[in-house]
Amino acid sequence: MITLSNFLLIGAGLFCIGIYMVLSKRNAIQVLIGIELIINSAILNLVAFGRYDKVNNAGQSFALFAIVLAAAAVAVALAIILNVYRQYKTINPAEVESLKG
Amino acid sequence: MNIGDVLFGVMGFVALASALLVAASNNLVRSLFMFFVTLFAIAGLYVFALADFVAVTQIVIYVGGVLVLMLFAFMLSGKETLNNLKQSNSRFISLGKVPAVLVALLFLIVLANAILKVQPDSLPWIKASAQSNNIIKPTDNMVNNIGINLMTRYLLPFEVVSVLLMMTLIGAAHLARKEEHKL
Numbered sequence: 001m002i003t004l005s006n007f008l009l010i011g012a013g014l015f016c017i018g019i020y021m022v023l024s025k026r027n028a029i030q031v032l033i034g035i036e037l038i039i040n041s042a043i044l045n046l047v048a049f050g051r052y053d054k055v056n057n058a059g060q061s062f063a064l065f066a067i068v069l070a071a072a073a074v075a076v077a078l079a080i081i082l083n084v085y086r087q088y089k090t091i092n093p094a095e096v097e098s099l100k101g
Numbered sequence: 102m103n104i105g106d107v108l109f110g111v112m113g114f115v116a117l118a119s120a121l122l123v124a125a126s127n128n129l130v131r132s133l134f135m136f137f138v139t140l141f142a143i144a145g146l147y148v149f150a151l152a153d154f155v156a157v158t159q160i161v162i163y164v165g166g167v168l169v170l171m172l173f174a175f176m177l178s179g180k181e182t183l184n185n186l187k188q189s190n191s192r193f194i195s196l197g198k199v200p201a202v203l204v205a206l207l208f209l210i211v212l213a214n215a216i217l218k219v220q221p222d223s224l225p226w227i228k229a230s231a232q233s234n235n236i237i238k239p240t241d242n243m244v245n246n247i248g249i250n251l252m253t254r255y256l257l258p259f260e261v262v263s264v265l266l267m268m269t270l271i272g273a274a275h276l277a278r279k280e281e282h283k284l
Binding site (some may be wrong): 001002006010016018021023027029033036040043044051052053054057060062064067071075079081082083 | 105106107109113117120121123124132133136139140143146147149150151152153155158160162163166167170174175179187197198201202204205206208209212213216217220221222226229230231235236237241243247248250251254255258259262265266269270272273274276277281
């Protein structure tokens with residue numbers, strides 16, 4: 001029997017891996033992947049709880065919204081990363097020291 | 102223990118293990134392709150939560166859109182970026198990463214503790230919805246219902262998210278444009 005806590009535990013694991021990537025990676029694209037893992041764990045929780053809402057579909061609808069928002073965030077973040085690379089010749093977040101190139 | 106539970110366990114294990122490999126590898130391309138596996142496994146988990154439409158959306162948008170966008174941005178940004186990435190010869194746990202590992206482990210302990218203490222299957226509203234027969238069954242076809250709800254109950258968030266998507270895409274195109282004179 002697949003219970004709700006199975007989904008929540010897998011989501012917690014993905015969330016913590018995402019936190020680790022955001023905090024420790026030295027490459028802006030890998031930081032972005034960490035953020036995507038965090039968003040995915042949140043969507044997993046939404047979908048798991050959404051099973052108990054047959055009439056309104058709140059969980060699944062907001063999971064769809066969250067997927068779209070994540071896609072938009074990735075597009076903007078990749079454009080910013082390309083610009084940062086053009087200015088600094090590196091995408092290590094630790095080496096980008098000033099806001100105005 | 103039927104075959105569904107075994108498949109669920111395999112899917113969850115693949116998701117977590119490939120996410121760990123994504124976090125562990127220093128090579129960006131390998132990390133991106135392992136992220137591909139993670140996204141597919143998470144889509145499989147959505148199917149087990151009886152959200153097949155969300156699973157298909159996950160595959161279309163994440164795997165077809167986001168991942169290809171990341172690969173494009175990475176491949177188009179030139180060979181210098183590749184070399185730049187290979188230099189970072191840091192192991193999985195080095196001294197600089199101890200705080201990140203600590204924070205992640207503490208978060209995992211807190212979250213797992215909270216989930217095991219709360220016992221989400223015995224929450225009041227979940228019991229109430231189980232009693233009032235409000236649970237999605239495996240035989241139900243939910244796609245029609247999702248479409249109707251998106252166009253009636255969630256119409257305002259739907260429109261707001263569509264306007265926001267257009268704004269961000271125009272902004273991304275503007276940011277990524279090549280300029281001769283730098284700002």
